[in-house]
Amino acid sequence: MGLASWTDPVIAKHLLRDEGEVIVDEVRHHWAAYTRPALEALLAIGLLVVTAVAPVDVAWIPFFLACAALLHAGWLTLREHRDRFVITNMRVFRVHGVISQSLATMPLSRILDITVRRPLHGRLLGFGHFVFESAAREQGIRDIRYVGRPYERDLAIQRVVQRAGLRGGHDRLRG
Structure with a gap:
């Protein structure tokens, strides 16, 4: 086991490659978390x-x-560096932990709402926090803190959800 296995989580092993899952974005903490x-x-x-x-x-x-x-x-x-939030074409998940590792997953279809919180210092330094709401009461992913470029990443999630056909499109509303 090399130094990289201790400093970087292996994201690829959590992907459903045989189902066609690909990474859209891998989010590391903003420098302000350090x-x-x-x-x-x-x-x-x-x-x-x-x-x-x-x-x-x-x-x-x-x-x-x-x-x-x-x-x-x-x-x-090390704890901040190993905490990753991953957006794929099928789901979002978070991998974190140093000695023991935790994985929390939420399929795109279960995301009901994403709130982007940007406190004053976050607005000044360019980061925000995500709060995910889903249909489940207890969820593994709720708060994702210190997300750089939060509005761009929120739009990336919305695009993936839209492309997956999980939300009613603009044309469907016209009826």
Whole structure:
């Protein structure tokens, strides 16, 4: 097992290739999702500077805290990087997890509504959050956070749904 198997989830193994399923879009988190790990890494660097100037008998305390902060920042970074949202011609699914991996799937036919939420900082930085509504009460995919270019991706999902014939077309409304 190489480094890539730990840092990137294998999306292709979840596709129904023999049914003709193809990826329309693979969504990685927007860079803003990495803000917290970056701040924790900066904190760790600051603690290492403190370690260098601290008296020897207490220098282990900031050093230990720096190591813990670096490990936690690395974990958060890996967790965000391995979280993928995939749009295919048949369904949407999310793969996430570092040690154990979770897969949540929703067929396009079950998507009733997609809400795109763009908080102020999301509008400024170019990301949003998806909220999926389906006919099911408990659903594996509901909130997809830190989606870059959310309106473009929402339109991509709507196009796939329309092409699959799952919604009434414009011509059908004329009757």
